[in-house]
Amino acid sequence: DAGVIQSPRHEVTEMGQEVTLRCKPISGHNSLFWYRQTMMRGLELLIYFNNNVPIDDSGMPEDRFSAKMPNASFSTLKIQPSEPRDSAVYFCASSLGAGQGLQPQHFGDGTRLSIL
Amino acid sequence: AQSVAQPEDQVNVAEGNPLTVKCTYSVSGNPYLFWYVQYPNRGLQFLLKYITGDNLVKGSYGFEAEFNKSQTSFHLKKPSALVSDSALYFCAVRDGDYKLSFGAGTTVTVRA
Numbered sequence: 001d002a003g004v005i006q007s008p009r010h011e012v013t014e015m016g017q018e019v020t021l022r023c024k025p026i027s028g029h030n031s032l033f034w035y036r037q038t039m040m041r042g043l044e045l046l047i048y049f050n051n052n053v054p055i056d057d058s059g060m061p062e063d064r065f066s067a068k069m070p071n072a073s074f075s076t077l078k079i080q081p082s083e084p085r086d087s088a089v090y091f092c093a094s095s096l097g098a099g100q101g102l103q104p105q106h107f108g109d110g111t112r113l114s115i116l
Numbered sequence: 117a118q119s120v121a122q123p124e125d126q127v128n129v130a131e132g133n134p135l136t137v138k139c140t141y142s143v144s145g146n147p148y149l150f151w152y153v154q155y156p157n158r159g160l161q162f163l164l165k166y167i168t169g170d171n172l173v174k175g176s177y178g179f180e181a182e183f184n185k186s187q188t189s190f191h192l193k194k195p196s197a198l199v200s201d202s203a204l205y206f207c208a209v210r211d212g213d214y215k216l217s218f219g220a221g222t223t224v225t226v227r228a
Contacts, residue, residue: 004159031214042218042220042221043160043206043218045215045216048214048215050214055214056214056215091159091160093159093160102148102165102167102210104150104162104165105160105162105216106162107152107159107160107161108159109157109158109159110157110158110159112157
């Protein structure tokens with residue numbers, strides 16, 4: 001079975017540009033998470049969707065960040081405008097029945113974002 | 117809030133020796149605990165979880181973890197480490213209905 005698919009794997013862009021990260025969750029999974037990983041802050045949950053609906057976006061750092069899930073098989077994380085401090089590895093993860101929090105999350109291989 | 121701590125930033129062992137990665141937890145109520153592994157340039161991979169039942173949980177790649185309620189610990193173990201086990205290991209605890217709170221991670225290096 002295909003795992004969580006993220007694209008692009010690497011993104012290098014200049015400060016001020018719009019960045020869009022994409023995620024295809026595992027088919028049948030109804031929960032989707034976006035994380036950011038940095039050396040300084042470790043893994044941070046940015047936003048959680050359940051059945052395509054954003055449930056918790058309290059981890060989104062500021063209004064420059066937005067996320068959508070138009071259907072069960074696709075989600076985007078957008079940064080506009082981007083800043084150098086947004087440089088990090090961004091992960092998407094999906095799971096079944098996250099409302100009970102007992103199913104493991106399956107992670108994609110991430111997007112390594114560098115803002116110059 | 118629920119939390120976990122990984123007291124060691126790094127663990128170094130020789131191939132063939134036992135490997136232990138430590139994790140302690142702080143929760144209110146029943147703890148639901150997880151271990152994940154991250155290889156370079158890859159996402160986190162689920163190894164095992166403790167929900168209830170036996171204190172010794174077996175997982176992927178020959179790993180197991182021991183839940184100890186009195187010591188509030190959930191240490192990851194492997195009887196005989198391989199060079200290919202070199203990676204970053206994360207302990208995590210369920211925090212609320214869907215969140216996972218991750219530890220800071222422990223880098224494991226297994227030397228040949």
